[in-house]
Amino acid sequence: MNELNDNRLNKIFAELRADGKKALMPFITAGQGGLETTESLLRDFEARGVRIVELGFPFSDPIADGPTIQASYTEALAAGVRVDDIFATVKNYRASGGKLALNAMVSYSIVYRLGVERFLDLAGEVGLDGMIIPDLPLDEAGRFEPLSAGRGLCNVMLIAPTTPPDRRVEIARHSRGFIYFMSIAGITGERDKLPEESIAAVAELREHTETPVCVGFGISNPRTVEHVCQVADGAIVGSAIVHRINDAKDRPRDELVKLVGDFVSELLAPIA
Amino acid sequence: MSDRKEQPDGAGYFGPFGGRFVPETLMSALNQLAGEYEAAIADEGFRAEFNRCLREIGGRPSELYFCHRLTEKLGGAKIYLKREDMNHTGAHKINNTLGQALLTLRMGKKRLIAETGAGQHGVATATAAAVFGLECDVYMGTEDIRRQALNVFRMELLGARVIPVDSGQRTLKDATNEAMRDWMGSCEQTHYVLGSVCGPHPYPVMVREFQSCIGREAREQMISAEGRLPDVIVACVGGGSNAAGIFTPMIDDEVEMVGVEAGGTGPQLGRHAATLCEGAPGVLHGSLSYVLQDDDGQTAEVHSISAGLDYPGVGPEHSQWKETGRVRYTRCSDDEALDAVVTLSHTEGIIPALESAHAIAEAVKLAPQMAGDKILLINLSGRGDKDCNEIGEILKRRGQRNNSADTERQRTREL
Numbered sequence: 001m002n003e004l005n006d007n008r009l010n011k012i013f014a015e016l017r018a019d020g021k022k023a024l025m026p027f028i029t030a031g032q033g034g035l036e037t038t039e040s041l042l043r044d045f046e047a048r049g050v051r052i053v054e055l056g057f058p059f060s061d062p063i064a065d066g067p068t069i070q071a072s073y074t075e076a077l078a079a080g081v082r083v084d085d086i087f088a089t090v091k092n093y094r095a096s097g098g099k100l101a102l103n104a105m106v107s108y109s110i111v112y113r114l115g116v117e118r119f120l121d122l123a124g125e126v127g128l129d130g131m132i133i134p135d136l137p138l139d140e141a142g143r144f145e146p147l148s149a150g151r152g153l154c155n156v157m158l159i160a161p162t163t164p165p166d167r168r169v170e171i172a173r174h175s176r177g178f179i180y181f182m183s184i185a186g187i188t189g190e191r192d193k194l195p196e197e198s199i200a201a202v203a204e205l206r207e208h209t210e211t212p213v214c215v216g217f218g219i220s221n222p223r224t225v226e227h228v229c230q231v232a233d234g235a236i237v238g239s240a241i242v243h244r245i246n247d248a249k250d251r252p253r254d255e256l257v258k259l260v261g262d263f264v265s266e267l268l269a270p271i272a
Numbered sequence: 273m274s275d276r277k278e279q280p281d282g283a284g285y286f287g288p289f290g291g292r293f294v295p296e297t298l299m300s301a302l303n304q305l306a307g308e309y310e311a312a313i314a315d316e317g318f319r320a321e322f323n324r325c326l327r328e329i330g331g332r333p334s335e336l337y338f339c340h341r342l343t344e345k346l347g348g349a350k351i352y353l354k355r356e357d358m359n360h361t362g363a364h365k366i367n368n369t370l371g372q373a374l375l376t377l378r379m380g381k382k383r384l385i386a387e388t389g390a391g392q393h394g395v396a397t398a399t400a401a402a403v404f405g406l407e408c409d410v411y412m413g414t415e416d417i418r419r420q421a422l423n424v425f426r427m428e429l430l431g432a433r434v435i436p437v438d439s440g441q442r443t444l445k446d447a448t449n450e451a452m453r454d455w456m457g458s459c460e461q462t463h464y465v466l467g468s469v470c471g472p473h474p475y476p477v478m479v480r481e482f483q484s485c486i487g488r489e490a491r492e493q494m495i496s497a498e499g500r501l502p503d504v505i506v507a508c509v510g511g512g513s514n515a516a517g518i519f520t521p522m523i524d525d526e527v528e529m530v531g532v533e534a535g536g537t538g539p540q541l542g543r544h545a546a547t548l549c550e551g552a553p554g555v556l557h558g559s560l561s562y563v564l565q566d567d568d569g570q571t572a573e574v575h576s577i578s579a580g581l582d583y584p585g586v587g588p589e590h591s592q593w594k595e596t597g598r599v600r601y602t603r604c605s606d607d608e609a610l611d612a613v614v615t616l617s618h619t620e621g622i623i624p625a626l627e628s629a630h631a632i633a634e635a636v637k638l639a640p641q642m643a644g645d646k647i648l649l650i651n652l653s654g655r656g657d658k659d660c661n662e663i664g665e666i667l668k669r670r671g672q673r674n675n676s677a678d679t680e681r682q683r684t685r686e687l
Contacts, residue, residue, distance in 0.1 A: 060570040061445065061556065063452040064295040070439065083568045108293050109555040113569030135293045135555070139283065160297035162459065171296070185297050186457030 008101035008129045009154050009177035012051045013212045013233065022271040023234030024225060025214060026241050026264055027054040027105065029072040031081030033249050033256060035089045040253060041245075042093050044261040046100050049268055054132065054236060057086060057106040064134045066189035068239040072246065083110060087126045094127035103156060103177070104131040111136075116144060120151050130154030130177045138171050145174060154178075159205070161185045161198055168201075172209040178233065179209065182217045190239050191218035194227060203231040226270035237267055279589065284473020284559075287595060289588035292472035294558045298452075301459035306474040308379050313481060318374065325370040326485055329403060331360045332367075334486070336493035341619040349642035351635060352502065353622070353652040354490045354518060363625065363654030364486060364514045365396035369465055371482035373400035376463040383407040383462040387451040389416055389444030389510070390580030390627060391423025392654055393467030398432035400465075408432040411450040413442035416579045422658050441573055444510075444583045448557055468511025469587030472558030476587050483517025490649065491521050502649035504528045504638060508630040509548070509601065510581035512590045514653035519599065528600070530638070531590065532630045534576035535603035541566075545574040547586040548594050548601040561588040577606035577666070578626035580654075604633040612636060613656060613663060614672075625654035626663070 004010055016023055026045055030038050038055075045053060058073040058081055065073070090102060104123060111119045111133060123131065130153050136144060138157065148155045154177030159168050162185050172179050183198040184191065194215075202213055215228040216236030225235045244263050248256040284290045292302060312318040326332040335358060339351040356364040369386075376384060384401050386408070388394030394410040401408035410427055414436045417424050427434050440446035455464040469476045469483075494501055501522060507515035509531040519529050536544035544550065547562050554563035556571060564572040564584040576582040593599040604612075609626055612633035617623045624632055628651070635650045642648065656663070667673040 060440070061449050063449050063557075064297070064456065066453075074439070077570060107555075107569070109563075109565070109571075110569035112553075112555050112560070113565055113567070134295050135558070137292065137294065137296050137299050139299070140291055140293060158296045160295070160299075162297055162300045164300060167299075182297065184457075185459070187453050 003149055003152050004154060004176060007152055007154055007177065009052065009103070012101050013178060016051070016233070022229040022232070023052055023214065024050060024268050024271060025052045025054055025234055025236040026050060027056055027236060027238035028245065029056040029058060029069065029076055029242055030086040030089065031058060031076035031079065032072045032242065032245050034079070035081065035085055037253055037256060039089050039093050040257045041260060042098060042100060044257045045264055046098060048261055048265050049272070050100065050264060052101040052103065054103045054105050054238070055086070055090070057083065057104055057110055059107040059110060062107065064187055066187040066239060068243050069188050072242045083114060087122050090128055091126040101129045102127070104128050106131055106133060108133050108136045116147060120148055120153060124151040124153055128153065130156050132156045132158065132180055134158060138167070138174060141174065149176065156180050158182055161195070161201065168205055169208045172205060172211055175211055178212040178214050179205070180236070181205065181213055181215045181232070183215050183219070183228070184217050186217070188217055188239050190220035194218055194224055199228065199231055202228070206231065222266050222270050225267050229271050280473065280477055284476065286476070286589040286592040289553070289559070289561050289591040290473060290476060291560050292558060293555045293560065294472045295456060297456050298459060301455070302472055302474070304379065305375070308375055309474050309478050312375055312378060322371055322374055325374065326367060329360060330366045330370060331358065332485060333489045334358050336490060336497060338497070339620050342616065345619055346636060346639040348639040348644065349503070349646040349648040351639055352494070352647065352649045354486060354649060356486060356514065356651060356653045357622070357624065357628070357655035361392070361396050361399050362657065363392040363396070364483060364517060365393045365467060366399065367485055367517070368467065368479050368482040368513060369393070369396040369400040372463065372465045373404050373406065376406060377404060379463065381461055381463045383409070383458070384465050385409045385411070385451050385454050385458070385462055386465040386467060387411050387444065387447040388467065389447065389582060390578065390625070391416065391420040391427065391658060392580060394432070394434070395423050395426045395430065397465045398427045398430035401432060402430050409435055409454070411435050411437050411447040411454070413437045413444065413447050415442040416444065416447070419662050420579055420658055421661065443579065445571065452557070468513040469516045469589060470511040470557060470559065470585055476559065476589055479513050480516045480520055480589065483513050484520045486514065486517035486651065487519060487521030490518055494647070494649065498647055501525055501527050502647040503642070504530060505649045505651070506530045506532060506631045506635045506638070507651040508532050508581060508627050508653060509586060509590060510534070510545070510583050510627065511585070512587040514651050516587060516589060518651040523598065529598065530634060531599050531601045532634045533601060533603045534578055534581035534630060535605040536575040537606055542573040543575050544603065545576045545582050545584065546603040547584060548590060549603050553591065556585040559588045561591045562586050562594070577609060578630065580625070580627040581630065602634060604630045608633040610663065610666060622652070623656035623660070624652055625656045626659045628653045
């Protein structure tokens with residue numbers, strides 16, 4: 001895995017662990033409110049101390065997503081956002097010195113249609129660091145793993161509350177960058193409280209792997225970020241951010257970015 | 273019990289097609305289902321119980337019917353119908369839902385969910401739920417709720433809850449998305465009764481098996497009627513379950529097979545649902561198969577007069593049959609399907625479902641080109657009662673229903 005030593009995700013988690021710190025990973029839908037807004041949000045999050053962002057590639061049929069993220073995908077697609085435009089946005093962000101680790105959240109439908117190798121070549125070229133492919137489970141990922149690692153990209157894999165214990169360890173062994181632990185069996189969306197069993201399961205999983213474990217699904221406020229970061233290496237917040245972008249969509253871009261950025265600062269506070 | 277043991281492989285692949293492209297959350301439920309299905313079909317007790325249900329609840333075997341007048345009118349091959357329209361609930365869908373409901377009982381789950389387009393699968397699932405005392409929620413696009421109002425009422429009367437889906441084009445694909453989302457959060461207590469040979473493994477092989485009673489019966493019935501198998505079998509293909517059901521038991525025989533897709537109103541993307549004719553390999557709803565997509569892998573809009581065929585995907589085994597050339601896939605337009613409804617109604621006294629009318633339309637083209645000693649078998653997958661309002665509206669717009677009732681009444685008076 002030498003080819004992944006230089007990967008930003010791996011470097012950032014190594015630094016955070018050395019400092020005893022945790023990661024907050026905001027998720028945003030690429031092209032929600034326009035791709036210029038997406039790029040501005042990346043810069044703003046970086047300035048506020050975020051290290052890793054998940055960039056959702058809009059998809060017509062996202063079965064793991066709840067209504068908030070689905071609506072943002074539908075809106076971005078209706079506005080004409082294409083995969084090439086998203087890659088161009090990432091390229092611009094890197095060209096202007098952007099240092100966030102960027103993870104694509106992308107359906108295998110998109111990856112397959114573009115061609116696995118072509119998708120990975122483009123992702124590597126423009127400066128993505130990894131991808132989370134929610135519909136590419138362990139059983140189907142065999143051919144994908146070496147192709148992504150060979151290009152220095154981390155294939156982040158997911159574990160669900162319904163995943164049996166042995167399989168959790170096996171997924172952890174294959175996941176690169178970090179492991180995405182879904183706190184609930186269900187779709188994405190904001191929840192007030194997370195199941196205690198999931199928190200315990202993350203603690204248990206960390207006994208079996210050196211790879212960082214981050215928790216997503218249902219994390220919507222500073223309290224839940226703090227809660228999962230007691231055991232996890234990081235927290236992923238999606239719907240709560242996407243809905244704030246949607247609420248502010250009629251405001252001027254600067255205002256939207258500040259409103260959303262202020263919320264991200266609130267989420268960062270308990271783990272600063 | 274399976275006629276073709278070599279396909280799919282253990283990972284659910286038919287050649288390069290199939291697999292399980294679903295969120296990790298669903299993997300344990302799929303593994304459980306695959307295990308239970310394998311155990312059940314190896315279990316004589318389960319097979320006997322399933323056959324009893326097919327007979328006593330489904331009303332099987334369905335008849336094989338020789339179309340005297342249609343054969344005479346077209347002047348070519350002898351035309352037979354496999355009468356799946358005569359099944360309880362009016363289509364082949366009941367075969368599959370009875371099988372999956374029995375598996376649900378074996379797994380100790382209490383609730384069924386389903387997607388439906390034309391509503392036939394929803395009605396068949398609601399029926400199975402009522403028979404076995406299970407809770408039932410059916411997802412249905414609001415456009416389909418509009419055009420298949422009769423089936424919505426039937427589902428409700430059977431005790432199911434119909435959940436309207438307002439996303440996307442508000443049709444079958446969108447209903448499938450919502451059913452899968454429900455299952456993401458409910459799979460420990462709920463079984464998802466997928467209605468076709470689509471989706472992640474084990475659905476394609478399992479639904480094929482539960483539908484194969486169609487082809488097994490047809491095989492025997494053809495032999496007793498004609499002393500041999502048919503020369504050609506024609507079936508409509510949306511997801512492809514009725515076609516897989518009639519093809520599979522004769523797939524290793526020298527029988528030509530034709531799958532008919534929804535040609536809609538033209539060959540441009542968005543005006544049809546001819547996935548195998550016009551699409552390309554891609555991933556949708558958990559399997560790798562032909563799909564209608566744009567260059568970015570976004571699912572394309574589709575159109576068909578028939579709600580049951582109005583779907584941008586198709587079962588993976590059909591993709592494999594297309595690649596190997598075992599089955600020829602073609603399409604028929606909305607108008608041709610409507611004409612076929614009228615033709616079969618007038619010549620044989622059978623009102624076919626709009627879906628099945630696609631197969632009839634192709635047979636109407638093929639039969640006259642075949643010699644009189646050839647045999648053409650059509651899978652009449654469902655009856656058209658559910659479509660009567662919609663067909664009536666369209667025929668009125670086409671000027672084919674100008675007060676025919678008044679004319680008829682007048683004629684009666686004159687006599």
